[in-house]
Amino acid sequence: MSNQDLDFLPDPDADSLSSDVASFNGIMVSTQVPVRADGSLELGDITLQSECTLQALKVALERAGSSMDRVMHLTIYLTDMADRAAFNEVYKRFFAKPWPVRAAVGVAALAVDGWRVEVTAMAAKG
Template identity: 90%
Template sequence: MSSQDLSFIPDPDADSISSDVASFGGITVSTQVPTRADGSLELGSITAQSECTLEALKVALERAGSSMDRVMHLTIYLTDMADRAAFNDVYQRFFAKPWPVRAAVGVAALAVEGMRVEVTAMAARA
C-alpha cells in the first residue's frame, strides 16, 4: 500500500493533531466531537452535544464524498452511560433503518472537560 492509496482531510481547527476524515479504498473514517458550525465546542446538555456531534459527522462525511446513510459502523463514547437514552433520541433523527452497526462505550473522560460524547464512524463512499 502506498501513500497514494490513502487520503486525509485535515480538521478545520489549525491546532488539531488529528485529521477530520481519512479514506482508503472506498471506506471513509471520521471521528467527531460536539463542534458547532463556527468551530466552537458545545458543552451544554447531552442532547445539544449529541446534535452538534452528529451534525459535525454529517458535514465531514459529505465533504469526503459520503453521507450518513452510508455509515456502516459507529462507535459512541459517552462519559456517562446514563446519557445513552438521550443520545439515542438524537441518533434516530440522523439515522434510519437499516441501522449502522454500533457500539456505545463508557469512558472516564474525553479530551475537553465537560465534553460528554464523541463518535467514530466508518462509511462507504457514495
C-alpha cells in the same frame, strides 16, 4: 502521512492534530466531537452535544463525498452511560433503518472537560 493509497481530508481547524476524514479503497473513517460549525465548543446537555457531534459528522462525511446513509459502523463514547437513551433519541433523527452497526462505550473522560460524547464512524464513499 504519505501513503499513496490513503486519503486524508484535513480538519478545517488548522490547529487540529487529527484529520477530519481518512479514506482507503472506498471506506472512510471520521471522529467527531461536540464542536459547532464556527469552531466553538458545545458544553451543554447531552442532547445538545449529541446533536452537535452528529451534525459535525454529517458535514465531514458530505465534504468527503459520503453521507450519513452510507455509515456502516459507529463507536459512541459516553462519559455517563445514563446518557445513552438521550443520545439514542438524537441518533434516530440522523439515521434510519437499516441501522449502522454500533457500539456504545462508557469512558471516564474525553479530551475536553465537559464533553460528554464523541463518535467514531466508518462509512462507504460515494
